[in-house]
Amino acid sequence: CAFGFQQRSGRALWQLGGHLRRLCTPTGARFVGDPKRTQGLERVSQPSWKGIENKDRPTYTVDPDEDFPDECDALVIGGGAIGCSVAYWLSRQVNCNVVVVERDPAYTRAASPLSCGGIRQQFSEPENIQMSLFGSQFLRNIKENLAVFDLDPPDICYAPHGYLVLADEANAETLRTNNQAQRKLGAKVDLMSPEKMKETWPWLNVSDIALGAFGTENEGWFDPYLFLQALKRKAVSQNVKFVVGELLDFEFSMQRYVKGDLSFEQERLKAALVKCPDNLVRNINFGVVVNAAGPWAGHVAHLAGVGDFAGKVKLPVEPRLRYVYHLHCKEDLFPTPLLNCPSGAYLRAEGPGGHYIAGLRQSVFVVSLPPHAAKKAAAATPGIDAPFIQDVASGLHLRRDGFQGDFVTYVNPPPPLPVDQLSESAVPDEPECNGVDLEPDYDWFDKQVWPRLAHRVPCMEAVKVRNAWAGFYDYNTFDQNLVIGRHPFHENLIFCNGSSGHGIQHAVAIGRAVSELVLFRQYKTIDLSRMSFERLQTATRIRETGII
Amino acid sequence: LTLQLHSMLLSVLRRVASRRCYSSSRLRLEELLPQRPGQSQDKPQVPDKLFTGRIAKWVGAPRVTEGWDMTKEHRGDLMRAMLIGLTTKSRHSYDDKIIRKRYQWIKQVQAFDTVLVEKFGVEVAAADRLVRLGCRVAFSNSPNDWLGVSETGALPALPSRSLPSLAIEAIDARDALLMSDSVDWLERLRSLQFLRLRRCPFVDDHLLARLAARCKTLKLLEISDCPGITWEGVASLWRLKNLRRLVLSENCHLLSQPEGLALVPTQLESLVPGLFVEGVDDLLALSVPRAAPEADSESVYSAELAP
Numbered sequence: 001c002a003f004g005f006q007q008r009s010g011r012a013l014w015q016l017g018g019h020l021r022r023l024c025t026p027t028g029a030r031f032v033g034d035p036k037r038t039q040g041l042e043r044v045s046q047p048s049w050k051g052i053e054n055k056d057r058p059t060y061t062v063d064p065d066e067d068f069p070d071e072c073d074a075l076v077i078g079g080g081a082i083g084c085s086v087a088y089w090l091s092r093q094v095n096c097n098v099v100v101v102e103r104d105p106a107y108t109r110a111a112s113p114l115s116c117g118g119i120r121q122q123f124s125e126p127e128n129i130q131m132s133l134f135g136s137q138f139l140r141n142i143k144e145n146l147a148v149f150d151l152d153p154p155d156i157c158y159a160p161h162g163y164l165v166l167a168d169e170a171n172a173e174t175l176r177t178n179n180q181a182q183r184k185l186g187a188k189v190d191l192m193s194p195e196k197m198k199e200t201w202p203w204l205n206v207s208d209i210a211l212g213a214f215g216t217e218n219e220g221w222f223d224p225y226l227f228l229q230a231l232k233r234k235a236v237s238q239n240v241k242f243v244v245g246e247l248l249d250f251e252f253s254m255q256r257y258v259k260g261d262l263s264f265e266q267e268r269l270k271a272a273l274v275k276c277p278d279n280l281v282r283n284i285n286f287g288v289v290v291n292a293a294g295p296w297a298g299h300v301a302h303l304a305g306v307g308d309f310a311g312k313v314k315l316p317v318e319p320r321l322r323y324v325y326h327l328h329c330k331e332d333l334f335p336t337p338l339l340n341c342p343s344g345a346y347l348r349a350e351g352p353g354g355h356y357i358a359g360l361r362q363s364v365f366v367v368s369l370p371p372h373a374a375k376k377a378a379a380a381t382p383g384i385d386a387p388f389i390q391d392v393a394s395g396l397h398l399r400r401d402g403f404q405g406d407f408v409t410y411v412n413p414p415p416p417l418p419v420d421q422l423s424e425s426a427v428p429d430e431p432e433c434n435g436v437d438l439e440p441d442y443d444w445f446d447k448q449v450w451p452r453l454a455h456r457v458p459c460m461e462a463v464k465v466r467n468a469w470a471g472f473y474d475y476n477t478f479d480q481n482l483v484i485g486r487h488p489f490h491e492n493l494i495f496c497n498g499s500s501g502h503g504i505q506h507a508v509a510i511g512r513a514v515s516e517l518v519l520f521r522q523y524k525t526i527d528l529s530r531m532s533f534e535r536l537q538t539a540t541r542i543r544e545t546g547i548i
Numbered sequence: 549l550t551l552q553l554h555s556m557l558l559s560v561l562r563r564v565a566s567r568r569c570y571s572s573s574r575l576r577l578e579e580l581l582p583q584r585p586g587q588s589q590d591k592p593q594v595p596d597k598l599f600t601g602r603i604a605k606w607v608g609a610p611r612v613t614e615g616w617d618m619t620k621e622h623r624g625d626l627m628r629a630m631l632i633g634l635t636t637k638s639r640h641s642y643d644d645k646i647i648r649k650r651y652q653w654i655k656q657v658q659a660f661d662t663v664l665v666e667k668f669g670v671e672v673a674a675a676d677r678l679v680r681l682g683c684r685v686a687f688s689n690s691p692n693d694w695l696g697v698s699e700t701g702a703l704p705a706l707p708s709r710s711l712p713s714l715a716i717e718a719i720d721a722r723d724a725l726l727m728s729d730s731v732d733w734l735e736r737l738r739s740l741q742f743l744r745l746r747r748c749p750f751v752d753d754h755l756l757a758r759l760a761a762r763c764k765t766l767k768l769l770e771i772s773d774c775p776g777i778t779w780e781g782v783a784s785l786w787r788l789k790n791l792r793r794l795v796l797s798e799n800c801h802l803l804s805q806p807e808g809l810a811l812v813p814t815q816l817e818s819l820v821p822g823l824f825v826e827g828v829d830d831l832l833a834l835s836v837p838r839a840a841p842e843a844d845s846e847s848v849y850s851a852e853l854a855p
Contacts, residue, residue, distance in 0.1 A: 140728060140754050143631075153631060159780040160757030188761070216761040351779075351808070 060248060060273050060281040068282050069241050072099040074518060075272055075286035077247055077300055079105075081112040081224065081504050082496055083292035084231040085511025088146075091238040093515055099284060100235070101274055103246035107228065109438060111294045112504055114471030116324060116357060117224035118338055118348070119505035120163040121187040122215055124178045124545045125481065128502065129185045130526045131509035136218035138508045139227075146234040154230035156222040161348075162215035164197075164337040166456075172210040174545050179213055188217040201336075205458050214337060221338060221348060224504050231507075243284075245274035247293075250304050251283060269304060269490050288492045288518055295319030295472040297497035310489040313537050317483070317498045320475035323440045325358050325468045326350065339456070347456075440468035473501050479541040482506065484513060485532035494518065495533060623723060627749045654725050654750075657681055660732035669710020674733040676706055678716075682724035688717045688739055691848040696720070718742035718849050728754040735762035742849040744770040753781030760787040770795040770853050772827070779808030786819040795853050797827035826853070 064070065074090055076083045079102025087098050107113050119139065121132040138145055143153040167175040175191070182189050192214055194206040206212070236242065251271040257264055271285040293300045297317040301307065307314030336356075338348040347358040445465055476483060476498030487493040494517055496510045503510075509526060516524045523529060531542060630647045657680050664673040675685045675695070680703070684696030695704040707714060716737045727750045734740060735758075743759075743766060745751050751774040759766070766788050771777060772795065779802060785794065794816065796802070802809065813825040 147631065157778075157780075158753060160753055160784055161780075217758060220757075 058249070062273070062283050063280040065280075065282060068276070069097070069099050069243065069284060070282070071285040072097040072241070073287045074098045075284055075289045076100045076292050077272070077289065078102060078291070078293035078297075079232070079242060080107070080110045080292065080294050081228050081231065081507040082294070082499075082510050083290070084228060084235050085507045086290050086292055086496065086514045087235040087240040087511075088231055088238065089511040089515035090518060091235060091240050094519060098235075098240045099286075100240060100242050101245055101247060101272065101284070102242065103244070105242075105244050107225070109472065111472050111474055112228050112507075113225035114324075114438075114469060115224050115501070115504045116221060116346075116348075117227070117504055118163070118219075118221040120215060120219045120338070121182060122163055122165055122178070122189055122213055122219075124174070124181065125542060126181060126185060127526060127528050127531060128481075128506070128544070129182055129187055131506040131528075133185065133187060133218060134512070134526065135505050135508045139222065142230065146230045148233055148237045151233070154226065154233070156226045156230065158220055158222040160217075160220040162217070162219040162337045163213075163340060164201075164215075165213045165340045166206070166209045167211050167213075168208055169210045175211050175213055178545070187215070189213050189215045203458075204339075205456055219338075227504070227507075243274065243276075245276045245282070247272055247300060247303065248275050248281060249273045250289075252305075266489075267305065267309065269492055286492075288494065290494045290496065290514055290518075291315075292496055294497070294503070295474040297474060297495070301495070304487075304490060304493055306487060306490075306493075310487065311537075313533075315483065315495065315497065315533075316478040316536065317474055317476055319472040321438075321470055322473050322501070323444060323468055323470050325440070325445050325465050326355065438470045438472075440470045442468060474498055474503060475500050478536060479543045481542045481544065482510065482528070482531050483533060483536065484510065484528050485534075486517065487533055488537070623747075623749070654681070655727065655729065657725075658727050658729040658733075660729075668708070669714075670736045671714055671716055672707055672710045674737055675716055677733055678719060678721075678724075678730070679704060679706070681726060681730070682721070683726070684720040684722075685716050686718040686720075686742075686849075688715045689713050691717060692852075694718075694720060715739045718852075720744045720852075721748055722746045724748050726751060726755065728752070728758055731755060731758040731762055734759065737763075738765070740765055741847055742766075742768045742852065744772075744852070745774055746770065746772045748774050750776065752776035753778055753784070756781035757784040760784045764788065764790060766791060767847060768793045768849055768853060770797075771799065772796070773798040775801055778802070779805055779812050782808075783812050783816070786816055789820060791820050791823050792847075793824055793826060793850065793853060795826045 073096040074087075076086050076098065079100045083100055083102070087100050090096065091098050104110065119132060119136055121129055121136065123129050123132065139156065139158060142156060142158075147153040165175065179189055179191055190213070192200070192212045194209050194212070197204060197206050197209070197212045197214075232242070249272075250269050251273060252267040253270040254265045255268040257266060269286075269289060271283045272289065273281055273283050275281050289304075291297050291300050291304075295317070296319065298315050301315035301317075304310065336347070336349040338346060340346050347356055349355065350357050442465060445468065474497055478498075480500040481498065482496070482502075483498040484496045485494065487495065494514055496514050499506055499510075513523055513526060513528050516522065535542065630651055657677055661673070661677075664676070667673070668676070671687075675687075678685055679696055682697065684694040686692060686694050695706065697703060717739055718741060719734075720742075721744060723746070726745065726748055734743075740763060743763075751771070753776075756771075756777060759769075764787075767790055769785070769788070769791060770793075771782070777799065782796065782802075785791065794813075796813075809828065813828050817823050817825060
């Protein structure tokens with residue numbers, strides 16, 4: 001009937017047939033709205049309107065494909081642990097179309113499989129502690145949570161040994177405060193004196209340690225690649241579409257907002273332009289997009305205009321190189337907890353047999369003077385007049401960071417080259433990272449990691465490096481903590497980036513939080529509103545104190 | 549079709565026979581009828597119904613004391629069916645609902661209940677929960693006097709309130725449904741000495757790690773035929789400083805990790821003073837010289853451990 005006829009879309013009208021089908025456009029388009037109409041024609045990635053200079057942005061030719069999902073409800077950029085977790089939670093709670101775009105299905109450079117895979121509850125921020133506790137509970141019941149019908153239940157080789165965080169006199173009080181906060185939230189962490197630690201672990205050198213915190217439960221390490229596989233398999237079984245492609249750009253549409261007499265136009269993220277392995281560019285229209293690109297999240301945010309027309313504040317996430325060394329020592333110390341030393345070195349045993357995994361967590365240390373001390377000794381502490389102090393003899397570097405009394409310091413052993421031959425950009429402490437190369441540096445081990453290790457565990461002096469690998473941290477240069485939430489300008493762009501080494505243990509909780517944001521527009525379980533994008537705009541740092 | 553005819557014939561004959569004959573003649577009729585193909589004359593040992601609606605009956609009957617036998621095979625099938633039931637998306641099948649409900653019930657029993665503790669005291673409340681999960685418990689005032697679900701499936705008579713002398717000393721969890729949440733109960737038992745985990749399908753590394761962290765009074769521990777554990781879980785037992793005997797037997801899956809087999813028992817013995825690990829001698833390829841176990845006559849339950 002006529003009433004139903006008018007309501008049908010272009011494709012349905014075409015299928016009804018008729019002689020007018022012969023009289024179609026030159027490109028052979030079949031119905032109004034057929035993407036074949038514009039096939040082969042150049043499509044400008046953004047329409048030209050005042051406000052955006054689209055001369056700088058490249059234009060792409062879009063080719064449609066029947067098997068390719070050209071529209072979805074939620075698009076997840078990045079198929080790592082966090083991306084798969086977001087897809088899993090979204091598809092678990094509601095029956096919607098979720099598409100995950102991952103450019104490297106073998107995960108050769110992704111942060112997830114190259115991490116050490118540890119989970120700990122010893123943080124100083126309550127949100128991090130809660131996320132870790134939920135992650136630990138999820139991993140304990142992983143056979144129930146991520147099992148797929150007709151396949152073997154997932155096994156992530158979880159080793160339930162705890163973390164031991166060591167603090168010297170300066171950090172002992174912070175450790176005590178953190179311990180109280182952790183216990184209040186239900187984490188089981190015991191404070192141990194040096195004598196108790198010496199009695200429990202006789203091979204540990206605790207002569208310069210004032211306090212240690214040992215996590216008795218809910219801590220351990222697992223195989224992150226198996227975890228990623230399990231998440232991805234479960235997401236696929238819940239009808240999530242995984243697409244292999246690289247995100248090239250976003251498409252925008254002008255959205256007009258009207259309130260009474262006032263109206264304004266704003267760019268709205270409409271679609272993503274993805275380059276597929278067959279070198280054709282396709283677009284995916286989405287309702288909401290989740291940035292789970294890990295170390296390259298800053299680039300994805302830049303494509304969306306963050307830092308450009310969508311606000312001056314950029315997403316401060318960049319890849320940082322971290323080396324992990326597989327050591328062999330004749331002395332067998334299995335089972336060890338995962339040791340975290342104040343110098344930044346960490347060590348754990350990889351099964352019995354004298355194999356260990358070690359690395360340096362962070363090269364840069366942040367020291368802050370407590371406000372009452374800064375006020376007392378106002379004349380003695382460096383203020384805005386402080387230059388970048390470098391003591392070449394001892395290798396100490398000190399500079400002021402911001403106006404809150406923060407200082408950035410690190411110990412840099414004297415470089416082999418004379419000072420005047422050093423280039424300005426060379427920072428020997430932080431390994432050079434271009435976001436692509438993943439070659440471990442064995443010299444760096446000898447100079448930076450080994451002395452600290454030999455000091456902490458004396459029998460490690462005769463250690464040999466069996467293997468090493470390098471991985472990227474999705475490093476948040478602002479405060480090394482998660483950035484999660486919607487963007488203030490693009491309301492359909494959700495961030496979950498910048499975990500800076502804690503992504504794999506918080507992946508489950510982050511996925512659930514993002515799914516709650518998408519479905520309910522608020523956090524239902526763990527309140528992560530403090531870690532929103534706004535804190536980057538107001539320059540409020542949420543830094544972990546006393547914990548690396 | 550022949551089966552249906554037979555059953556129809558049987559029902560007709562029964563109706564005919566019941567009017568005139570006594571029950572003994574009914575039996576004779578059944579014996580006279582030709583047997584159905586695939587059915588032996590003897591009654592099968594395996595019960596037809598897996599569970600009859602009361603968890604006590606399902607766990608308790610039939611009870612076999614020792615050894616591997618056919619009557620326990622169905623439990624593995626039941627667990628597999630449970631896992632399949634948990635992983636299927638369809639929630640509209642009655643079997644799935646039963647299995648899911650049963651799993652939730654098991655989890656509920658393990659959860660720590662403060663109301664029960666307030667009412668009966670922690671020892672008696674723990675005994676009640678453990679017995680419902682299929683364990684047998686022995687109290688300190690009467691050692692070797694095991695209280696568990698009887699063959700008929702009846703719950704045992706537990707004391708109605710807790711007394712200072714009443715403390716659970718030993719737990720025998722054979723084919724029990726202990727999960728890692730049940731350690732919440734075990735940590736509050738002030739004088740728990742003996743724990744045997746045999747053929748427990750839900751015992752995994754998390755439970756062992758929790759045991760190591762919380763139950764410091766444990767002296768005798770047996771883990772046999774628990775498919776969920778690995779050497780990492782066994783290694784986490786180094787924290788039990790009072791452990792005298794650790795028995796690992798019939799854990800065939802641990803054979804697949806030879807490096808753990810060679811190193812973990814000896815390292816445990818060096819880390820925990822006074823510990824002797826049993827059950828691994830025949831598995832060790834290299835004969836590592838080990839000290840003979842001290843004659844342990846302290847505990848009444850050391851004789852209970854498997855040789």
